[in-house]
Amino acid sequence: MCLSIPSKVVEIDDNNMATVDTMGIKRHVSLDLITDEIKIGDYILIHVGFAMNKIDEEEALQSLEVYREMLEAMEEEERRQVIESDDECDNRTQV
Amino acid sequence: MSELQLKDLYDGFRDPDVIKALAKAITDEAKNLKEPLNIMEVCGGHTHTIMKYGLKQLLPQNIDFIHGPGCPVCIMPKERIDHAIALAQMEDTILLTLGDMIRVPGSKSSLAVERANGCDIRALYSPLDAIKIALENPDKKVVFFAIGFETTTPMTAALLQQVEKQGITNLYFHINHVLVPPAVDAIMAGGQAKINAFIGPAHVSVISGAKIYQPLPEKYGAPVVVSGFEPIDVLQSILMILRQKNEAHCEMEIQYSRSVTLEGNVKAQEIIAKFMEPREHFRWRGIGDIPYSALVLRAQYAAYDAEKIFADMLPTDPIDDHKLCICGTILKGLAKPNDCQVFGTACTPNNPMGSCMVSSEGACNAYYRYGEI
Amino acid sequence: MTSPKQIQLSHGGGGEETNSLIHDLFYHYFSNETLLAAEDAAVLEVKNKIAFTTDSFTVSPIFFKGGNIGKLAIAGTVNDLAMMGAKPLYLSASFMIEEGFPFDDLETIVKAMAEELEHSGAKIVCGDTKVVPRGAVDKIFINTSGIGEIEKEGISANTLQEGDVIIVSGDVGRHGAAILMEREGLGISGDLKSDCATLWPAVQALIDANVSISAMRDATRGGLSAVLNEWAEQSAVCLEIEESNIPVDDAVQGLCELFGFEAFDFANEGTCILAVTEKDAQMALAALHKVEVTKKATIIGQVSRKKEGRVILHSAYGSSRYLDLPKGELLPRIC
Numbered sequence: 001m002c003l004s005i006p007s008k009v010v011e012i013d014d015n016n017m018a019t020v021d022t023m024g025i026k027r028h029v030s031l032d033l034i035t036d037e038i039k040i041g042d043y044i045l046i047h048v049g050f051a052m053n054k055i056d057e058e059e060a061l062q063s064l065e066v067y068r069e070m071l072e073a074m075e076e077e078e079r080r081q082v083i084e085s086d087d088e089c090d091n092r093t094q095v
Numbered sequence: 096m097s098e099l100q101l102k103d104l105y106d107g108f109r110d111p112d113v114i115k116a117l118a119k120a121i122t123d124e125a126k127n128l129k130e131p132l133n134i135m136e137v138c139g140g141h142t143h144t145i146m147k148y149g150l151k152q153l154l155p156q157n158i159d160f161i162h163g164p165g166c167p168v169c170i171m172p173k174e175r176i177d178h179a180i181a182l183a184q185m186e187d188t189i190l191l192t193l194g195d196m197i198r199v200p201g202s203k204s205s206l207a208v209e210r211a212n213g214c215d216i217r218a219l220y221s222p223l224d225a226i227k228i229a230l231e232n233p234d235k236k237v238v239f240f241a242i243g244f245e246t247t248t249p250m251t252a253a254l255l256q257q258v259e260k261q262g263i264t265n266l267y268f269h270i271n272h273v274l275v276p277p278a279v280d281a282i283m284a285g286g287q288a289k290i291n292a293f294i295g296p297a298h299v300s301v302i303s304g305a306k307i308y309q310p311l312p313e314k315y316g317a318p319v320v321v322s323g324f325e326p327i328d329v330l331q332s333i334l335m336i337l338r339q340k341n342e343a344h345c346e347m348e349i350q351y352s353r354s355v356t357l358e359g360n361v362k363a364q365e366i367i368a369k370f371m372e373p374r375e376h377f378r379w380r381g382i383g384d385i386p387y388s389a390l391v392l393r394a395q396y397a398a399y400d401a402e403k404i405f406a407d408m409l410p411t412d413p414i415d416d417h418k419l420c421i422c423g424t425i426l427k428g429l430a431k432p433n434d435c436q437v438f439g440t441a442c443t444p445n446n447p448m449g450s451c452m453v454s455s456e457g458a459c460n461a462y463y464r465y466g467e468i
Numbered sequence: 469m470t471s472p473k474q475i476q477l478s479h480g481g482g483g484e485e486t487n488s489l490i491h492d493l494f495y496h497y498f499s500n501e502t503l504l505a506a507e508d509a510a511v512l513e514v515k516n517k518i519a520f521t522t523d524s525f526t527v528s529p530i531f532f533k534g535g536n537i538g539k540l541a542i543a544g545t546v547n548d549l550a551m552m553g554a555k556p557l558y559l560s561a562s563f564m565i566e567e568g569f570p571f572d573d574l575e576t577i578v579k580a581m582a583e584e585l586e587h588s589g590a591k592i593v594c595g596d597t598k599v600v601p602r603g604a605v606d607k608i609f610i611n612t613s614g615i616g617e618i619e620k621e622g623i624s625a626n627t628l629q630e631g632d633v634i635i636v637s638g639d640v641g642r643h644g645a646a647i648l649m650e651r652e653g654l655g656i657s658g659d660l661k662s663d664c665a666t667l668w669p670a671v672q673a674l675i676d677a678n679v680s681i682s683a684m685r686d687a688t689r690g691g692l693s694a695v696l697n698e699w700a701e702q703s704a705v706c707l708e709i710e711e712s713n714i715p716v717d718d719a720v721q722g723l724c725e726l727f728g729f730e731a732f733d734f735a736n737e738g739t740c741i742l743a744v745t746e747k748d749a750q751m752a753l754a755a756l757h758k759v760e761v762t763k764k765a766t767i768i769g770q771v772s773r774k775k776e777g778r779v780i781l782h783s784a785y786g787s788s789r790y791l792d793l794p795k796g797e798l799l800p801r802i803c
Contacts, residue, residue: 004246004298005725006104023101023722025649025658030223032253035362043104045301045354048193049221049655050250053301053360057099060353064103067113067327074116102718105725111712111784118786149787220654455728466790468780 004047006055009040020046104353108325109148117330118153124337131157133289134336135282135428137275138165138244138296139456140324146465148326158333161290161428164278164382165299166456167243168195169449170426171271172380173414176201176450178269179240181408182401183214189232191225192240193247194218199450202414222254229258229266238401240269246298248272248390249363252370255392255399267401270371270390275299276307277388278379283315285382288428292336294329295321297351304359305349312345323351370396378413380450381423422449425458432462439463475569480599493575494595497582498561502593510593512558514617519554521545522613530577530607532650534642534661537610538577540737542584543666545614547686550668551740553623553675554616556590562611563597569607577608587666590614620675628682628703632771633749635742637670637762638663639715640692644734645723656726660719665738670755670762674742677755682743690794692732695741696779697793704776709769709791712784733794743771 007020007027016031018038029046031038036054038044043055125132136142142162145151151160164170180201183190190206197218198207210216215235219225222239229237241251251272258266275296282288295308300321308319318339322332332350339345349355370393377389392400402409416422419437424430432438432451442448444460451457471492478485495504502510523544530537546556561581565574585591646662648654667686674681683703685695692714700707716724716731724731738761744752749767756765774780779791 004301006101008101021101022726023105024660024719025656025722025726027656027726030221030253032256033249033360033363033366035360043099043101045298047246047298048219048250049223050253052246052298052363053354055104056353060104060107061099063353064107067107067110067116070116070120071112074119105721114785147789149783149789152787153785224655464792466792468775468788468790 004045004052006043007046009038009042009044012038012040018044018051020044020051105325108323108327110327113327114153114330117327117334121153121158121330121334121337122155124334124341125155125157127341128157128337130291131159132292132337132340133159133161134292134294134333135161135163135288135290136294136329137163137279138299139169139454139458139461140165140297141294141322141329142458143456143461144324144326144329146461146467149465150326150329153330154333161288162425162431162458163428164282164379164426165244165275165296166426166451166454166458167247167271167273168199168454169422169451169457170273170278170379170382171242171450172378173200173202173416174410174412175271176205177414178402178409179206180204180209181410182238182240182269182405183209183216185236185405185408187234188236188238189215189217189228190238190240191217191219191228193242194220195454195456196240196242198447198453200447200453222250223257225254225266226257226261226263229263233265235265236267237265238267238269240271242271244273244275244296244299245303246301248367248371249302249360252366255370255396256366258399266399267404268392268399269401270392272371272390273377273379274373274388274390277385278382279311281379281382281385281388282427285427290315290317290428292317292340293319294332294336295319297321297323297328297355300351300355300359302360302363304357304364305347305355306357306359308347312347316345318345319347321347321349321351321355323354379426380416381426417448420449422451422459425451432459435459471571471575473571475565475567475571475574475599477567477599477601480565480597486597489597493578494597497578498585498592498595500591500593502591503595510558512593512615514557514615517618517621519549519552519616519618520614521548522611523548524609524611526606526609527647528606529650530573532662533646533659535664536577536580537608538581539584540664541610541612542581543664543737544688545612546584546588546590547667547738547740549614549616550588550666550671551623551684551686552616552618553620553671553681553684554618555672556588556614556616556668558593558615559585559590560613561592561595563595564605564609565597565599566605566607567599567602574608584666588668620681623681623684625683625685625699625702628699628705628743628771629745630705630771630773631746632682632743633746633767634696634707634709634769634771635744635749635752635756635765636692636714636739636768637667637741637756637765638739639717639720639764640687640736640739641720641724641731641734642717642739643737644691645720645731647735648723648727656723658719658722660717660723663736663738665761667738667740667761670740670759673755673759674752677751679748679752679755680745681752682745684740684742686740687736689735691734691736692741693730693779693791693794696791699743700779701777706772706774706776707769707779708772708774709779709781710784711781713766713768715764715766732791746770
């Protein structure tokens with residue numbers, strides 16, 4: 001069952017258990033499989049009651065930036081195509 | 096860069112405009128393909144993403160998916176499911192397992208049926224819940240039927256570590272943890288499926304590291320891209336594969352960079368290695384025996400090994416599937432669920448003939464739930 | 469009267485203890501002329517066609533965020549009447565109580581029922597109380613039957629027309645998700661509240677605005693998926709739904725992510741779905757937005773003939789799939 005989802009750490013107790021929040025739903029998970037230092041506010045992947053790893057925020061933000069740039073490039077391309085097809089339009093009146 | 100919000104980790108990788116943009120980029124890039132692209136997505140979770148988000152509908156005709164064996168319940172042969180049933184039927188026994196095992200059909204029954212018949216069978220969300228149950232029932236035998244690929248194995252190991260630490264003596268383990276790379280090798284050794292690229296499992300890789308796929312590109316001449324589970328992850332991975340093909344590269348790349356590294360979770364790997372080792376034989380449904388493809392408790396932990404301790408209760412003869420069930424062929428990537436005669440008719444999630452229809456990672460289940468138009 | 473601490477078998481025996489319980493608790497909170505007349509049957513009068521419905525409530529746990537079994541027993545039956553265009557008028561209430569059930573809990577439940585009745589103006593005019601030995605029921609079961617007077621005829625699952633617009637009155641899946649949260653053994657917590665609520669005021673607003681309603685149903689067991697599929701089959705039409713238009717609360721979404729569920733398979737107890745003629749769609753939204761319980765109503769799709777008997781879910785990026793009836797027992801004892 002590979003269902004693993006990103007959640008935010010909101011509390012850590014003395015038994016190496018963390019309380020995590022997934023869009024308003026809270027659960028307890030064990031941090032026993034993690035070596036990285038986990039702080040409150042970190043994002044982790046949870047799977048069957050354990051934290052599997054800490055999500056690399058830099059990488060996540062970089063991925064999202066790549067997608068944003070892709071969209072911008074696409075919009076630019078579409079704008080260019082609209083302008084070009086308009087330039088070629090026979091019905092355009094002379095100024 | 097702005098701060099990352101939790102919602103970004105979901106919505107950011109499902110953005111409809113980005114999906115459209117990626118689909119367009121894929122369509123453009125695919126025009127340059129010299130031969131059709133047959134991508135095996137190894138993991139059942141990826142099959143579900145592909146079906147749930149209708150990704151096939153966005154792709155050009157020359158890209159096809161070949162569904163892989165990445166469903167840990169689906170690949171278990173019926174005799175091993177019968178093991179779970181036999182253990183549950185023992186006197187004064189509580190059988191614990193993960194939810195997916197409950198409705199999987201064995202040769203004559205299932206855990207769901209046995210539970211209705213009065214056996215104490217419980218589905219756990221987390222293996223750690225087994226500890227409380229064992230402590231609350233000191234005069235019962237509590238057996239944890241452990242399933243899963245590399246993603247779930249460390250959690251079983253962590254449970255055993257706790258059991259040992261706390262001196263619990265009535266909790267036993269039946270280990271059915273399996274490994275991805277030997278399964279992929281076995282399928283490719285069959286030589287029949289025309290696979291020329293792989294989408295590598297997301298969360299197996301978080302644990303084991305992407306390093307486990309490094310031999311594959313050279314061995315099979317097929318690029319491997321390790322992908323996340325969201326639709327944008329999968330589409331971006333396909334784009335990366337296409338670019339490799341068109342630029343005549345063949346390597347292992349990580350798309351799921353926010354969670355997968357080359358090394359993986361070393362602590363998890365160490366805890367697995369402490370308690371378990373590869374077993375010489377393990378029969379996979381549809382594929383047959385794959386040596387060193389599954390794990391077993393190390394000899395020094397034999398006192399916890401249900402397969403050894405209760406050996407005389409457990410059936411040994413291999414049991415084949417119903418002759419109309421083609422789960423085995425589907426798991427080898429040689430057929431699709433809708434090729435099956437009984438798909439959706441005699442075989443449904445409520446009345447499954449094979450585990451692929453009832454497991455949350457089964458290809459048949461994905462096709463049934465997210466019916467294609 | 470000094471309240472007993474627990475309900476005993478004698479409270480259902482028909483003797484003095486039963487009378488005390490009925491007078492001091494049920495009559496006190498449900499007070500109205502007909503009920504207090506205490507006859508063998510309530511004598512009622514209506515002017516027009518009536519709608520008649522019944523429902524038994526076995527929800528577990530009996531107290532949950534956003535309500536309890538009593539509130540549910542009233543809202544559920546009142547809503548069934550409202551969904552037929554009938555003004556809820558008269559209800560019966562039968563209680564089956566387990567021996568030893570705390571009196572205070574019973575009072576909380578009865579009080580909640582009285583408060584919920586105020587949202588529709590309906591009255592409980594007859595009832596019954598049984599107390600059974602420990603284990604014969606799980607704490608308390610309630611049955612309510614209801615009579616309503618039809619104010620708008622013709623609302624039926626069989627009469628959806630091509631072009632009809634599908635509206636959902638609020639975000640989906642909250643009741644089922646809230647109940648799932650409270651189930652033991654899942655180890656989750658959160659602020660998610662059931663959407664349990666009376667829908668009559670919203671229906672009244674639609675009737676007053678003279679909206680042409682083809683079909684209307686509250687999305688209880690089986691959620692949005694069940695209603696849409698029933699309509700598609702019974703009217704032999706296709707329902708084409710825009711997935712991104714279906715409103716889902718963040719916490720419900722979080723729960724679905726955690727367990728691999730879909731919000732549109734979860735039950736609702738205060739959310740309804742309507743099919744209205746295309747020309748009346750904006751008018752229907754305006755009417756619904758004026759009422760608190762349906763202020764977030766939104767259009768989610770339209771009826772077509774594309775694939776009769778099926779529901780198609782369109783994604784925001786160009787793919788589509790069938791939305792089928794939820795399969796298997798998602799959650800037992802949800803209402």
